[in-house]
Amino acid sequence: MTRSLDTTPKPEALATPSLVAVDRAIAELRRGGLVLVGHAEGAALMMAAEAVSDESLAQLAAAAGSPTLLALTGRRAGVLGLGDTESGVFRVSSGHGFDGETIAWLADPGARSLPMPVFSGLDARRAGGLDEACVALAKLARLLPAAVLALVVSAAPEAVRVEAAQITGYQENAARSLRQVSAARVPLENAENARIVAFRPSDGGIEHLAIVIGDPDPDQPVLARLHSECFTGDLLGSLRCDCGDQLRGAIAEIAQTGSGVLLYLAQEGRGIGLVNKLRAYELQDSGFDTLDANLQLGFDDDERIYLPAAQMLRLLGISRVRLLTNNPLKVDALARHGIEVTERVPHVFPSNDHNQGYLRTKATRSGHLF
Ligand SMILES: Nc1nc2c(ncn2[C@@H]2O[C@H](COP(=O)(O)OP(=O)(O)OP(=O)(O)O)[C@@H](O)[C@H]2O)c(=O)[nH]1
Numbered sequence: 220m221t222r223s224l225d226t227t228p229k230p231e232a233l234a235t236p237s238l239v240a241v242d243r244a245i246a247e248l249r250r251g252g253l254v255l256v257g258h259a260e261g262a263a264l265m266m267a268a269e270a271v272s273d274e275s276l277a278q279l280a281a282a283a284g285s286p287t288l289l290a291l292t293g294r295r296a297g298v299l300g301l302g303d304t305e306s307g308v309f310r311v312s313s314g315h316g317f318d319g320e321t322i323a324w325l326a327d328p329g330a331r332s333l334p335m336p337v338f339s340g341l342d343a344r345r346a347g348g349l350d351e352a353c354v355a356l357a358k359l360a361r362l363l364p365a366a367v368l369a370l371v372v373s374a375a376p377e378a379v380r381v382e383a384a385q386i387t388g389y390q391e392n393a394a395r396s397l398r399q400v401s402a403a404r405v406p407l408e409n410a411e412n413a414r415i416v417a418f419r420p421s422d423g424g425i426e427h428l429a430i431v432i433g434d435p436d437p438d439q440p441v442l443a444r445l446h447s448e449c450f451t452g453d454l455l456g457s458l459r460c461d462c463g464d465q466l467r468g469a470i471a472e473i474a475q476t477g478s479g480v481l482l483y484l485a486q487e488g489r490g491i492g493l494v495n496k497l498r499a500y501e502l503q504d505s506g507f508d509t510l511d512a513n514l515q516l517g518f519d520d521d522e523r524i525y526l527p528a529a530q531m532l533r534l535l536g537i538s539r540v541r542l543l544t545n546n547p548l549k550v551d552a553l554a555r556h557g558i559e560v561t562e563r564v565p566h567v568f569p570s571n572d573h574n575q576g577y578l579r580t581k582a583t584r585s586g587h588l589f
């Protein structure tokens with residue numbers, strides 16, 4: 220069988236340089252480097268808050284020619300008592316810049332065991348698009364949602380450069396640029412007639428997978444499951460969540476029905492990444508529920524987007540689905556992105572001693588229908 224590679228012209232090719240610019244900036248941030256973010260308000264040199272040291276902070280301030288500032292989500296600012304909002308981004312300044320320990324204390328709830336620094340003269344105010352872009356870039360890099368920045372006052376220093384608009388448009392552009400790059404037959408334990416189809420954005424960023432079972436009829440609503448990646452539950456059988464049961468249960472149910480598709484979406488930890496999910500687990504062990512742990516870290520309770528899922532369904536020729544889920548947000552999101560959900564099919568599995576609280580929180584606070 221020939222591989223069904225998509226060879227049609229790519230109208231989104233123009234978007235690729237901006238995707239690549241963001242991709243480079245992500246790599247730079249993740250290895251503790253400096254990134255120059257351009258915006259109509261001016262440019263800032265930034266680094267990820269979780270990557271700073273006293274030396275790198277001094278280097279950042281010297282290269283930009285101004286003191287370091289800290290950009291935090293409104294969520295995190297609220298937790299610290301520095302802001303009174305649940306949205307947006309706050310800029311925190313001390314007048315003379317920050318040291319590494321203060322940044323750690325402000326940005327990372329896990330750093331609280333450090334001796335608490337004295338916070339005198341901190342000023343926090345709602346920030347504009349420049350700081351928002353810096354925080355968004357840290358999130359795209361799957362790091363803590365906090366950025367240290369310094370405004371560039373004279374000549375732009377040498378650094379990887381990205382524009383704020385490229386950062387804010389990244390997720391949508393990446394989703395729209397998804398293309399099928401491979402498809403292979405992979406017989407599964409509970410679904411022998413399965414194929415795995417891989418989709419890649421044009422910058423070579425994170426790939427998403429579709430597990431196509433049987434031969435779905437595109438003229439009928441297709442039984443579908445949007446499954447967000449969960450390394451701990453899917454692979455290790457973690458009992459903290461219900462993901463492993465839901466993954467294997469969906470594959471078995473689709474196979475029993477005859478055909479359908481499971482989209483395996485690379486948005487681990489409700490979109491915050493595996494490392495941040497582990498940080499959230501640590502917070503849950505000290506008493507926060509699954510949603511509040513996200514908020515303590517400075518994230519929204521759910522950071523996922525479903526445009527990639529809608530795009531993959533379209534590329535598979537599917538426009539109507541019967542959706543296996545308990546989460547009404549998934550139904551709404553697919554509809555918003557042009558996929559008709561003809562029916563919500565409940566997808567509930569028995570709880571265990573470790574995930575009862577997690578499932579209860581989903582029902583009482585996230586609107587999951589159990
Ligand atoms: N941040 C965070 N993510 C978690 C936690 N527990 C599980 N997850 C993630 O939550 C996601 C669960 O995804 P799904 O099962 O697709 O979604 P859902 O919102 O539960 O909806 P349905 O299962 O469709 O009803 C996975 O990405 C998990 O990694 C947690 O305590 N904190």
Ligand SMILES: [Zn+2]
Nearest residue numbers: 449452460462
């Ligand atoms: Zn899970």
